[in-house]
Amino acid sequence: MRIPVNTASHRYEVIIGSNILHTAFDSFDAMLKKADKLIVFTDENVWNAQGDYFKKHFPYSFEVFIMPSGEACKSFENYQNAHTFLIEKDCTRKSFLFAFGGGAVGDLTGFAAATFMRGIPFIQIPTTILAHDSAVGGKTAINHPLGKNLVGAFYQPEAVIYDTMFLQSLSKREVRSGMAEVIKHALISNENWLMQLMASPSITNIESGQLALHLKAGIEVKANIVAQDETEQSVRKYLNFGHTYGHALEAAAGYGGLAHGEAVMIGMVYALLLSERYGQISREFTRAFLSFAYKNGYPFHEVLKYSFETLQQFLLKDKKAEYGELKFVLLNKIGEPFVQPIELSECREVDIEYRSLLM
Ligand code: NAD
Numbered sequence: 001m002r003i004p005v006n007t008a009s010h011r012y013e014v015i016i017g018s019n020i021l022h023t024a025f026d027s028f029d030a031m032l033k034k035a036d037k038l039i040v041f042t043d044e045n046v047w048n049a050q051g052d053y054f055k056k057h058f059p060y061s062f063e064v065f066i067m068p069s070g071e072a073c074k075s076f077e078n079y080q081n082a083h084t085f086l087i088e089k090d091c092t093r094k095s096f097l098f099a100f101g102g103g104a105v106g107d108l109t110g111f112a113a114a115t116f117m118r119g120i121p122f123i124q125i126p127t128t129i130l131a132h133d134s135a136v137g138g139k140t141a142i143n144h145p146l147g148k149n150l151v152g153a154f155y156q157p158e159a160v161i162y163d164t165m166f167l168q169s170l171s172k173r174e175v176r177s178g179m180a181e182v183i184k185h186a187l188i189s190n191e192n193w194l195m196q197l198m199a200s201p202s203i204t205n206i207e208s209g210q211l212a213l214h215l216k217a218g219i220e221v222k223a224n225i226v227a228q229d230e231t232e233q234s235v236r237k238y239l240n241f242g243h244t245y246g247h248a249l250e251a252a253a254g255y256g257g258l259a260h261g262e263a264v265m266i267g268m269v270y271a272l273l274l275s276e277r278y279g280q281i282s283r284e285f286t287r288a289f290l291s292f293a294y295k296n297g298y299p300f301h302e303v304l305k306y307s308f309e310t311l312q313q314f315l316l317k318d319k320k321a322e323y324g325e326l327k328f329v330l331l332n333k334i335g336e337p338f339v340q341p342i343e344l345s346e347c348r349e350v351d352i353e354y355r356s357l358l359m
């Protein structure tokens with residue numbers, strides 16, 4: 001399956017399927033043969049779990065740079081090491097990068113590609129469910145000690161090659177985390193699709209063919225939005241549904257304490273509570289959604305570990321906060337997102353309401 005992504009700056013395709021790594025590069029063969037070096041950036045876990053499959057099916061010779069996994073991959077130190085590797089391997093502006101891993105590897109590799117010699121091309125080869133989101137749309141970043149994703153660039157890949165074979169070695173937690181972004185894409189776009197997801201007996205155990213269809217649907221939502229708004233001036237903000245409260249919780253837990261998607265799921269329930277006030281979401285729906293998420297193992301008890309005062313410091317650092325005013329993405333109905341400024345005092349009220357629902 002091929003999904004076109006047509007942004008203002010660049011057109012490319014997401015190629016998704018099972019066991020496609022050996023054939024997916026056919027359309028890029030001429031471009032890759034012109035490159036003087038192909039460099040694969042990956043992380044330790046991905047290389048241990050999937051390196052053999054990659055070496056067997058990747059059709060070109062390459063050099064590999066193996067990075068620490070998780071957020072450590074997105075440190076300034078690793079960013080510098082990545083550039084050192086490229087320089088020591090005599091890479092030039094004709095070299096080509098591949099991001100082989102989850103969102104962390106994708107974000108670091110994309111930013112390294114955007115900045116090495118003022119920009120060299122790269123291809124995303126995502127290996128997590130979450131990366132159906134992060135690999136598409138061209139946001140690249142590393143973390144600053146004072147905040148996540150604060151240093152980055154919009155820089156689109158030449159292609160995204162998504163071989164779902166890689167998903168087989170993901171832990172249940174990583175599957176759960178990634179599925180939260182799939183559910184987000186459904187919440188902001190399509191009620192029928194959401195109902196189908198909510199009817200799954202287990203969100204972490206969806207059959208692989210069906211899972212590929214959900215991932216395709218999620219990629220289409222993202223592609224459609226970034227085609228309209230590449231640099232988040234307008235509708236791209238909708239993709240941040242659940243992320244304002246989610247990011248605050250992720251920061252409070254110390255990055256890595258909560259998987260990104262786990263935090264986003266918790267943040268989406270908070271956004272639904274706010275949507276009851278500003279849109280037409282019913283308490284009945286919020287309760288049904290919460291019990292669906294709870295049943296699927298999302299760690300809602302994490303909220304109770306932090307006071308609102310702790311969360312509020314991080315809420316105010318959100319990139320969407322302007323002049324101290326918080327902006328939340330809310331839903332009028334399922335599939336109808338909008339952006340709403342919310343006073344901190346109301347955030348506190350809804351936080352209290354949330355905690356009482358969880359106890
Ligand atoms: P990740 O890359 O840290 O991967 C999660 C864990 O799974 C890591 O330990 C990794 O080594 C391991 N892993 C990855 N693929 C595996 C596989 N196939 N088998 C076994 N283990 C595997 O995280 P993620 O959840 O994919 O992405 C989260 C990151 O993505 C965050 O840094 C977040 O900021 C970023 N993100 C970026 C965007 C964007 O638009 N650029 C969007 C959402 C999230």
Ligand code: ZN
Nearest residue numbers: 181243260264
């Ligand atoms: Zn996200």
